[in-house]
Amino acid sequence: xxxxxxxxxxxxxxxxxxxxxxxxxxxxxxxxxxxxxxxxxxxxxxxxxxxxxxxxxxxxxxxxxxxxxxxxxxxxxxxxxxxxxxxxxxxxxxxxxxxxxxxxxxxxxxxxxxxxxxxxxxxxxxxxxxxxxxxxxxxxxxxxxxxxxxxxxxxxxxxxxxxxxxxxxxxxxxxxxxxxxxxxxxxxxxxxxxxxxxxxxxxxxxxxxxxxxxxxxxxxxxxxxxxxxxxxxxxxxxxxxxxxxxxxxxxxxxxxxxxxxxxxxxxxxxxxxxxxxxxxxxxxxxxxxxxxxxxxxxxxxxxxxxxxxxxxxxxxxxxxxxxxxxxxxxxxxxxxxxxxxxxxxxxxxxxxxxxxxxxx
Amino acid sequence: xxxxxxxxxxxxxxxxxxxxxxxxxxxxxxxxxxxxxxxxxxxxxxxxxxxxxxxxxxxxxxxxxxxxxxxxxxxxxxxxxxxxxxxxxxxxxxxxxxxxxxxxxxxxxxxxxxxxxxxxxxxxxxxxxxxxxxxxxxxxxxxxxxxxxxxxxxxxxxxxxxxxxxxxxxxxxxxxxxxxxxxxxxxxxxxxxxxxxxxxxxxxxxxxxxxxxxxxxxxxxxxxxxxxxxxxxxxxxxxxxxxxxxxxxxxxxxxxxxxxxxxxxxxxxxxxxxxxxxxxxxxxxxxxxxxxxxxxxxxxxxxxxxxxxxxxxxxxxxxxxxxxxxxxxxxxxxxxxxxxxxxxxxxxxxxxxxxxxxxx
DNA sequence: GTTTCTTTTGAAAGCGCTTTCATAATATTA
DNA sequence: TAATATTATGAAAGCGCTTTCAAAAGAAAC
Numbered sequence: 128x129x130x131x132x133x134x135x136x137x138x139x140x141x142x143x144x145x146x147x148x149x150x151x152x153x154x155x156x157x158x159x160x161x162x163x164x165x166x167x168x169x170x171x172x173x174x175x176x177x178x179x180x181x182x183x184x185x186x187x188x189x190x191x192x193x194x195x196x197x198x199x200x201x202x203x204x205x206x207x208x209x210x211x212x213x214x215x216x217x218x219x220x221x222x223x224x225x226x227x228x229x230x231x232x233x234x235x236x237x238x239x240x241x242x243x244x245x246x247x248x249x250x251x252x253x254x255x256x257x258x259x260x261x262x263x264x265x266x267x268x269x270x271x272x273x274x275x276x277x278x279x280x281x282x283x284x285x286x287x288x289x290x291x292x293x294x295x296x297x298x299x300x301x302x303x304x305x306x307x308x309x310x311x312x313x314x315x316x317x318x319x320x321x322x323x324x325x326x327x328x329x330x331x332x333x334x335x336x337x338x339x340x341x342x343x344x345x346x347x348x349x350x351x352x353x354x355x356x357x358x359x360x361x362x363x364x365x366x367x368x369x370x371x372x373x374x375x376x377x378x379x380x381x382x383x384x385x386x387x388x389x390x391x392x393x394x395x396x397x398x399x400x401x402x403x404x405x406x407x408x409x410x411x412x413x414x415x416x417x418x419x420x421x422x423x424x425x426x427x428x429x430x431x432x433x434x435x436x437x438x439x440x441x442x443x444x445x446x447x448x449x450x451x452x453x454x455x456x457x458x459x460x461x462x463x464x465x466x467x468x469x470x471x472x473x474x475x476x477x478x479x480x481x482x483x484x485x486x487x
Numbered sequence: 488x489x490x491x492x493x494x495x496x497x498x499x500x501x502x503x504x505x506x507x508x509x510x511x512x513x514x515x516x517x518x519x520x521x522x523x524x525x526x527x528x529x530x531x532x533x534x535x536x537x538x539x540x541x542x543x544x545x546x547x548x549x550x551x552x553x554x555x556x557x558x559x560x561x562x563x564x565x566x567x568x569x570x571x572x573x574x575x576x577x578x579x580x581x582x583x584x585x586x587x588x589x590x591x592x593x594x595x596x597x598x599x600x601x602x603x604x605x606x607x608x609x610x611x612x613x614x615x616x617x618x619x620x621x622x623x624x625x626x627x628x629x630x631x632x633x634x635x636x637x638x639x640x641x642x643x644x645x646x647x648x649x650x651x652x653x654x655x656x657x658x659x660x661x662x663x664x665x666x667x668x669x670x671x672x673x674x675x676x677x678x679x680x681x682x683x684x685x686x687x688x689x690x691x692x693x694x695x696x697x698x699x700x701x702x703x704x705x706x707x708x709x710x711x712x713x714x715x716x717x718x719x720x721x722x723x724x725x726x727x728x729x730x731x732x733x734x735x736x737x738x739x740x741x742x743x744x745x746x747x748x749x750x751x752x753x754x755x756x757x758x759x760x761x762x763x764x765x766x767x768x769x770x771x772x773x774x775x776x777x778x779x780x781x782x783x784x785x786x787x788x789x790x791x792x793x794x795x796x797x798x799x800x801x802x803x804x805x806x807x808x809x810x811x812x813x814x815x816x817x818x819x820x821x822x823x824x825x826x827x828x829x830x831x832x833x834x835x836x837x838x839x840x841x842x843x844x845x846x847x
Numbered sequence: 848g849t850t851t852c853t854t855t856t857g858a859a860a861g862c863g864c865t866t867t868c869a870t871a872a873t874a875t876t877a
Numbered sequence: 878t879a880a881t882a883t884t885a886t887g888a889a890a891g892c893g894c895t896t897t898c899a900a901a902a903g904a905a906a907c
Contacts, residue, residue: 144640146863157887162865172885187639192618193562194863196553197892204596204617213582215575222573225599229610234617236564237597238589239582250589257564257594258552279547280504365784391780398784420751421781424725424758506893517857522895532855554893557862 145186153182165190196258204234205447206254207263208247212239214363215419216389217265219436220287220443224263227444233260233451244331248273255280261447263287267296268333283450285443288334288434290461297458299443303334306432306464307341307386308348310414313466314384315349318475319412322346323357323375323382325368325392338388338416357382361392368395376405383475387415393429394421397471401426408473418467428469435462505546513542525550556618564594565807566614567623568607572599574723575779576749577625579796580647580803584623587804593620593811604691608633615640621807623647627656628693643810645803648694648794650821657818659803663694666792666824667701667746668708670774673826674744675709678835679772682706683717683735683742685728685752698748698776717742721752728755736765743835747775753789754781757831761786768833778827788829795822 151161156175164171164179171179182188196202205228209217225235236254240247247264251273254262262277262284274296277284283297290300314322324342327335343353357375361367368391375381387393393415400407407413407427415422418431442459449456511521516535524531524539531539542548556562565588569577585595596614600607607624611633614622622637622644634656637644643657650660674682684702687695703713717735721727728751735741747753753775760767767773767787775782778791802819809816 148863158864159866159887159889160885163886166865170885175885187636189612189636189640190616191557191863192616193553193556194892195865197551197557197894198863198865200865200892202553211582212585213575213578215573215578218573218575218578222571222599225572225597226601229598229613234596234598234613236594237585238594239585241586252549253589253594256550256552276547276549280549365780394781394784401786420725421754424754426761426786508893518894519857519859519896520855523856526895530855535855551893554862555895557864558893558895560862560895 144191145188146191147188149186150179150182150188153186154178202258202260203232204236204257204259205261205263205444206236206238206251206257206259208238208240208250208254209265210240210242212237216417216436220440222440223437224440224444227441228448231444231448233448242328242332244269252276255282260451261285263299263443263447266333267291267298268331268336283447285446285459287439287443289337294458297446299439299446299459299462301435301439301462301464303337304341304344306416306434306466307338308345309464309466310386310416310432311342311345312348313468314386314412314414314472315345315351317384317412317473318477319382319384320351320475321357321380321382321384322353323359323371323385324353324388325359325361325371325385325396326388327363328360335388342386363389363391365391365395365398368392369399370395372396372399373403376403376411381411383477384412384414384472387413390415390417390419390422390429390431393431393471394425397425397427397429407471410476412472412475414472418465422467423469427471430469430472431467433465433467435464438462504551505548506551507548509546510539510542510548513546514538562618562620563592564596564617564619565621565623565804566596566598566611566617566619568598568600568610568614569625570600570602572597576777576796580800582800583797584800584804587801588808591804591808593808602688602692604629612636615642620811621645623659623803623807626693627651627658628691628696643807645806645819647799647803649697654818657806659799659806659819659822661795661799661822661824663697664701664704666776666794666826667698668705669824669826670746670776670792671702671705672708673828674746674772674774674832675705675711677744677772677833678837679744680711680835681717681740681742681744682713683719683731683745684713684748685719685721685731685745685756686748687723688720695748702746723749723751725751725755725758728752729759730755732756732759733763736763736771741771743837744772744774744832747773750775750777750779750782750789750791753791753831754785757785757787757789767831770836772832772835774832778825782827783829787831790829790832791827793825793827795824798822 147161148158151158156179160171161179164176168176207221209221211217228235236257236259238250240250261282264284264286265288267286267289285297285299287299290298290302326339329335346353359371361371372395385396393413396413397407405411414430416432418433422429422431439462446456446459507521508518511518516539520531521539524536528536569581571577588595596617596619598610600610621642624644624646625648627646627649645657645659647659650658650662686699689695706713719731721731745756753773756773757767765771774790776792778793782789782791799822806816806819
């Protein structure tokens with residue numbers, strides 16, 4: 128009686144779900160065989176395999192990930208730390224990243240850093256503790272100690288949204304400077320000489336830094352300078368785009384071309400322009416990074432640099448999987464951006480042609 | 488020599504990183520004490536604690552999540568399966584969800600189902616195998632076997648974006664029917680009698696089903712019917728919104744009010760209206776679910792039902808954490824939606840007042 | 848200085864699985 | 878049929894950690 132009682136208590140306290148041992152018992156095979164049956168099906172005789180699979184079914188057996196991970200040293204989890212999750216920007220890479228990985232049998236552990244380096248560091252640490260086998264990060268700019276931390280674990284990682292030719296890291300990204308130069312050159316070709324920039328917060332954000340650097344570099348190439356008064360640093364938001372546009376238009380010498388470091392700024396600028404009655408692109412041209420779904424629909428349609436979000440997600444996933452499967456893979460190559468010219472950019476108002484400097 | 492050789496080989500083959508045993512040895516304490524030091528710091532004398540913490544630091548010790556999970560039966564991971572990740576809609580809940588959970592020490596494993604029930608099922612299974620301690624899902628409509636699977640694991644879960652008064656599930660959502668009725672009533676109050684609906688694909692999507700049901704119900708309340716020819720089912724996209732708007736406007740008796748099941752449809756309709764020269768709201772009113780950032784900026788500003796995305800994410804997270812911490816928590820209450828009236832809706836063209844049926 | 852009551856500690860037993868390694872069963876060849 | 882080469886199987890040793898339990902150490906009381 129006592130024994131029975133005790134036994135039932137034990138049963139009650141047992142964690143829910145059958146273990147592989149239960150399956151093995153039910154199928155009348157050893158634990159080892161049961162394990163093999165699930166991991167290397169054709170290393171076990173067909174007849175037993177069936178018995179085991181039946182038992183799995185009957186007992187609703189669900190493998191215990193942690194136990195498996197501990198024994199096999201594989202978690203099949205990959206971590207991703209993104210600056211934010213609530214907009215379509217990083218989601219545009221995360222979705223394809225996750226999809227590609229899922230197809231290869233990996234899960235994704237995510238975290239958002241909110242553009243905060245400390246938070247990012249914490250998340251990376253936690254992901255490492257969770258046993259992720261690889262990491263996806265955004266940008267390259269971070270405390271070297273973080274890279275050491277990752278390297279100490281010998282796990283592969285990819286930096287997205289940026290690209291460098293150096294061999295220090297694996298990048299799944301694009302050339303921000305080049306893209307910014309291309310965009311700026313295009314605007315200069317249209318005769319623009321006085322530029323305004325609405326940038327994301329520069330600190331801790333190398334994408335923003337590089338884009339600004341690219342703009343400056345293109346300008347310098349034509350012996351022009353970027354007026355510091357025309358560079359505004361803001362949190363990404365439509366409202367800030369509106370506000371800065373208003374500020375710029377109220378300057379004694381407003382820019383004739385506004386380059387936005389991110390789409391929301393451009394939308395804000397365009398909305399505000401419409402409201403103020405400022406004609407785009409006649410009075411001022413507006414162009415932006417991150418061609419998003421709205422760009423072709425907004426009025427006027429927005430000239431923007433298409434950033435390869437889907438491609439980054441997929442490339443990063445493919446690279447990491449290849450690495451994890453032990454393949455000898457080359458570092459991913461730079462992804463292409465593309466300048467999509469629409470109606471928000473046009474010739475500079477007073478057609479300052481190259482060679483004929485604007486009247487002072 | 489051989490011994491040494493062998494030893495060095497062993498060391499080389501060792502997985503990267505120190506184990507807690509290494510830390511214990513380095514600190515001159517037992518494994519048990521080292522473990523306690525990390526989990527219940529004040530159950531170990533201060534002096535030893537310091538020695539252990541120093542060793543942790545010195546050896547760059549990073550806990551092994553799987554081992555910890557296996558021994559403690561806690562993974563501190565929570566799974567989320569969303570229909571999609573690449574837009575701001577679910578991201579708007581996912582971000583706050585993740586943030587709230589991170590603050591409580593939990594990580595989030597995500598997967599996107601692409602609105603595919605089979606894929607969702609697979610992901611749920613995988614998450615369960617990964618050892619998630621709780622789940623966030625979207626909608627309530629799914630194969631009962633899935634709920635059985637989850638229940639068999641005795642883990643809590645929350646269904647978001649929907650809400651039912653029943654006690655079968657925990658919901659972190661809102662009343663789709665009620666919101667649809669409210670919106671439809673508002674439009675009827677403006678005199679609208681002939682409605683068009685652009686809905687997401689109904690199959691497997693209870694949010695879409697409920698919204699449509701709400702619209703019908705409101706109409707029926709006024710003895711009106713929803714003309715089947717005026718209901719269009721499309722994948723969520725701006726383009727489809729445009730296309731359907733065009734179709735509706737070319738009908739012999741076009742609707743005077745268009746209710747969109749999701750924001751992209753409404754944007755598309757508005758863009759197309761502008762392009763076609765159809766005056767909104769004079770000729771036709773457009774309203775939508777999911778008030779998103781663009782709604783107040785688009786022209787005309789969009790009347791929309793604000794869905795409590797942030798609140799859902801936070802509420803879901805709080806509920807799950809409370810459950811996991813063993814607190815006795817009541818099921819979450821329904822979240823409020825709010826009809827944000829803007830300029831895209833107005834009186835029906837021929838001011839069909841209630842009581843005076845439109846001339847046939 | 849004892850005795851008694853707390854607080855700290857370490858030994859050891861798993862957690863559920865994978866994976867050697869040696870053995871048993873089967874297939875192949877002579 | 879015997880000898881040999883394969884292939885399938887099971888026993889057992891962990892993976893790195895948490896946690897019980899009993900013993901040791903320290904504090905408090907006499």
